[in-house]
Amino acid sequence: MGNLLLLGAEAIARAAIDAGISGIYAYPGTPSTEITSYVQNDPEALQQGIRSNWSANEKTAYEAALGMSFVGKRAMVCMKHVGLNVAADAFINSAITGVNGGLVLVVADDPSMHSSQNEQDSRFFGKFAMIPVLEPANQQEAYDAVFHGFELSEKFQLPVMLRVTTRLSHSRSGIIRKAALHQKNLALPVDPMQFMLLPAYARKYYHQLIEIQSDLEEASEASPFNQLQINKPGSTGVLACGLAYNYLMENISEKLSDYNILKIAQYPLPRKLVEKLFKNSSKVLILEEGYPLYEELLRGFLPNEKSIPIEGRLDHVVSREGELNPDNVAMALGIKKNTTAGKEMVLTSRPPSLCQGCSHHDVFDALNAALADVENSQVFADIGCYTLGALPPYNAVNTCVDMGASITMAKGAADGGFRPAVAVIGDSTFTHSGMTGLLDAVNDGSPITLIISDNSTTAMTGGQNSSGTGKLKEICLGIGVEEAHIRMLEPLGKNHDYNMQVLREEFAYDGVSVIIAQRECIQTQLRRKKTEKKDEPLVRNCKH
């Protein structure tokens, strides 16, 4: 048994500290947040001066990590799956430049969309960038994969992706630590043009990236993370990727001798191991936690009569969507019939809701009142706690697409003639991806009313620091919003009438208005007061 009980996310953080990183970069996003917060709170990381503050968004995080790698240090960058869309430009191009110090990108996918707007599979991105991808099955393997990832990254001079999902990230298990490594010394790239992607250089580096693919495949063939067990030639084979291996073993650990198993936790897919599995099996079930990425590849586009039967998500032997679990894998194996049939309880659901006393309540009250007389009013919203304003009792907002889209969608609607074009965004989302959209609106003179519901934190993910705290008015002024149309409100019940009046005035204005409704998140306020209380006697002692 391990000596530390850690969440998968925390195991990754622990391993990063132990593997000698000099910095970790991230923007909060479920289910990846706990990796960075663990480093921020770890005494050893603090002592070693490991850099760990939150970044403004995933792209700035990725680029900073690449810069740290440029000078020869090990760096980790973490994000949720949709965060990689934001960082994609930096990510894809970093596969062309390659790295200097080891660079591990951790992406936490969210199949079944527990806290996300889609369930995209980041292994596609890894394959697209043509870099090694590690997909650990359990917490210990996640810990070990970080060490292995840095070694691979430095060996091949490429960024390495560590892909996890919600279930691994947010589940605890015992971890055995390895001996900690020292941080690396400053060392500039040997080739001074390595990071210079002028087309003439980029063509050369892209060619090298293609050339190295066979080496990456060889590394996968030999990787301890990929294991082939031919237990009974001619029987059913199972190709189990990442977490799927756990659900497989939950069901067949006592009848192993009936199955051939290829456990995959390192990509590119090892061709020889897959061939051996297929040669020794009568059919193959493919279990992937995410999209049927490799299933599609192995089936081929046209029917292949020579191939043994393949089962998976594409023929609905496994559900085409949602995460795997011990039950749907049991059904896919033919071990269990649908046990939920007829057993579904009809119970009142309890969806998440805004906390009592939250400032967003007062913002939505004022907004709904201000729009009460407007026929067919629409409000463009964004990603954060305030997205819950879409649900009863508020039904106050109509869209949630991606970080920052409230502003630019309101702009597009305004450009198309819609009035009033109202956007609601949180302070952290505004600095993540809203500022550039606001600049577009100012440059175009698009008549939008932007409400920044400013609770001075990244609340939805647990109250991490928000990069624009205390600077929002100055940012809007700097972007070019007229001072007369930057209105400051305090979202409280007692100010309801005034706040509603201000909103109405700005809806009527034919230009860009920003309304900053500032009141601290009650959760962070509560925590802050607790810490202050705890620190009080210390402060008093200092005075003596």
Added chain:
Amino acid sequence: MKKDIILAGVGGQGILSIAAVIDYAALSLGYNVKQAEVHGMSQRGGAVQSHLRISSTRIYSDLIPLMGADLIISVEPLESLRYLPYLQPEGWVFTSRDCFKNISNYPDEDELFQQISQLPNKIAVDAEKLAREAGSVKASNMVMLGVAAPFLGIEIENLKLAIESIFTDKGQKIIDINLRSFDAGLACSREI
């Protein structure tokens, strides 16, 4: 030794503290532990659950299969019913009787308790009242742990040591409140 436990409640009710105590006790006895939690959006006043698995042999899945759980421990009565499909036919349900009504369509209390009383193996207690008597209503989660304690396959003494360790940073007063709450829950269980 193998126990599969579902912990249920509403975000903020302290089910992860129950998990932390059981985890600590199980690890100190050398058992394997896996415990899946809910973080993120659902924590905002929504239904939350944790799958906690303890075993003397290797545990593969972080999730408990349907009809696989030995026990459901719930800090809220409506939530105690939500995960019944995960319970074995002979499994036990331990729940608080304190309704947490943050939804407008909360079911009728009589009907709810009627449903709970029809379960074959259950103990429902006034956890908040017992916790208040023990010193703090916040410790109703430890009351529920106490109720379930004889069914966990872990010695009572190990659970108490775990409570002391988990709350050690909060001071002796908090430790004592939690231990008294645990004992109050345990007493309910032993009456039956």
